[in-house]
Amino acid sequence: MQKIQTPFYYYDLDLLDQTLSKMVRARGDSSFHVHYALKANAEAKILAKMKATGLGVDCVSGGEVRYALEQGFGADQIVYAGVGKTDWELELAISSEVHGINCESIEELVVIAEVANKLQKSANVYLRLNPNIDAKTHPNITTGTLRNKFGIPANELWLALEELAKYPCLVFAGLHFHIGSQIEDLSPFVRLCTEVNVLQKALRDKGYNPANVNVGGGLGIDYKKPDANPIADFDTYFENYRRYLNIYDNQQVHFELGRSLVGQVGYLFSEVLYIKKTKELDFAIIDAGMSELMRPALYGARHVIQNVSSVLPDHEYEVVGPICESTDTFGKHVLPTTQRGDLLQIRSVGAYGSVLSTQYNMRGENQPMFSDEENAQQFFSALHAEV
Ligand SMILES: Cc1ncc(COP(=O)(O)O)c(C=O)c1O
């Protein structure tokens, strides 16, 4: 078999199917609607699965809105958030008639109205509120506290509604929240329900009856044990919302899940280039680096790494990439004794992996491999024959 150029991302589409079926079962077919957070992974094959499952999309830029439309999602399935929407992005969203624009400031509300008036269109607006809840996740991926740039502080809700009421072209679609990502302890979601209940009750008391509420995404995955827990705990996640969120008659509840749908589906395959020993450390220098997978350098994130071509006794390595940055490291890992030419797989990289890759150091683009392709079958049979 012709050698496949490393590094490359591999996606297990069977696991994606299983994840989606489990999610759909846990969600039920009630008033709960899931929009896939496209920023997590935008591969067309992955999006096609989301579409076939009947999910909508959560977009955070005009580019994502345009791409989602090109991939065949209906505008009525698209929600669009972002603290810095430009005029052309708003024009695209409003003229396409997306399901909702999640407005993140009172200043933005004014611009949405200007753009809608210019286009002689109306716009469905959600108010993204910042509920000041600590999501108990990594500080860099916490979004719902007042130290974060996201959303309108919850105590400015009435000011925002007053502003919104000035523009007949704006339709108040509901409240929106998103408190953070990779949330493993689910108690912040329960707290979110309590906050949403208070705010929705206050809205009702003042005569507002929004048709929707959007609670965002954030459900975490098990980065430490991807084989033991390949699928996130969707049952508890949705059960919490069923139990703790007060949903009004005919109100639709929207979710924006990203990582939990695709995280475990992705692998990054990389070849070992050199083993370099110093007095301090044994380095395994591999051909994937922060240009392919940024998460360790950005957040100190740890991914399980496995050597799929060695069965020798274990040894500890500092696994590093080839990039000219000292943060280009995947950390210490115990691997079977590793040599030049061995193949490593880095796990749980389906979300916020390839989408965050850069051209830093002019590393060139990598072609992904999907489990339903012939070359994937050949690749795995050759691998199993070798080991
Ligand atoms: C507004 C919004 N919705 C949804 C998501 C998706 O989050 P996750 O991938 O953690 O489910 C994000 C990312 O954190 C986000 O910023």
Ligand SMILES: N[C@@H](CCCC[NH3+])C(=O)O
């Ligand atoms: N890029 C982050 C997630 C960001 C979520 C989007 N707001 C990660 O890799 O964990």
